[in-house]
Structures are given as structure tokens and as C-alpha cells.
Amino acid sequence: ECVFINLARRVDRRERLQSQLDKIGLKCKRIEACDAMVWGQAPVEACRDSHLNALDSLKRSGAPYGLVLEDDAIWTQDVSVVKESLARLTSGMRDHPMILAACQEMRPTGAPALQQPG
Numbered sequence: 001e002c003v004f005i006n007l008a009r010r011v012d013r014r015e016r017l018q019s020q021l022d023k024i025g026l027k028c029k030r031i032e033a034c035d036a037m038v039w040g041q042a043p044v045e046a047c048r049d050s051h052l053n054a055l056d057s058l059k060r061s062g063a064p065y066g067l068v069l070e071d072d073a074i075w076t077q078d079v080s081v082v083k084e085s086l087a088r089l090t091s092g093m094r095d096h097p098m099i100l101a102a103c104q105e106m107r108p109t110g111a112p113a114l115q116q117p118g
Contacts, residue, residue, distance in 0.1 A: 001063035002028035005050045006071040007035055013071035023079050024086070028069065031057055 004021075006014045014030065021028055031054045036046035051068065058066035067086075075082045 001058050001061045001066040002026055003031045003054050003057055004028045004069040004071055005031050005033045005054050007033045010071060017071045017073060020074055024082050
């Protein structure tokens with residue numbers, strides 16, 4: 001199961017990520033991000049709530065594991081490298097069903113690099 005977090009007002013990011021996902025043939029469900037401006041929250045609280053909502057969605061799906069992306073993720077490697085890296089992650093998820101990856105080149109060993117768009 002794959003989900004991505006996206007603010008309703010950031011159609012540009014949704015379209016950019018969808019293009020990235022299409023390149024590797026990965027289908028992901030959009031999870032609407034909690035908008036700090038709309039809800040009057042601190043940005044860090046809205047971000048936390050968005051990620052908790054994404055994890056809750058994965059739990060409700062019944063999938064044995066899942067992938068949560070933010071809408072600003074982009075692949076910095078060739079498509080074949082990304083596909084191979086995701087396949088390696090999938091096999092390891094049976095024993096370790098949660099892998100946390102951060103942007104800005106911090107990633108688990110063998111995971112595809114993600115970067116913030118410039």
C-alpha cells in the first residue's frame with residue numbers, strides 16, 4: 001500500500017509527484033494533509049497529524065506494510081535504480097514493517113534518494 005500526503009491547495013505538488021510515481025509504475029493513494037493555515041495549528045502539529053492520518057490509513061487498509069511519501073518527494077536516481085531499491089525494501093518489510101526515511105539525502109541503506117525540489 002502506498003499513500004502520499006498532499007495539501008489540497010498544492011495541486012502543483014500533487015501533479016509533480018504523480019509524474020514521479022508514473023515513471024516507476026507505483027500507484028499511491030492521496031491523503032489530504034492537515035493544513036495549518038485552515039485549522040489554526042502550528043505547522044509542526046499539522047505535519048504530525050498528517051503523518052498520523054497516513055499511518056492510520058495504512059493500518060485500516062490491512063496491508064502488511066506501506067509506504068508514505070510527502071508530495072515534495074522526487075527521485076534523484078534513474079527509474080531502474082528506484083524500482084530495484086523499492087523491491088529490496090519490500091523484501092525486508094516482512095521482518096521490519098516500518099522504515100522511516102527523511103528528505104535531504106537521509107535514507108535507509110539501499111533506499112532511493114529523495115530530495116526537496118529546488
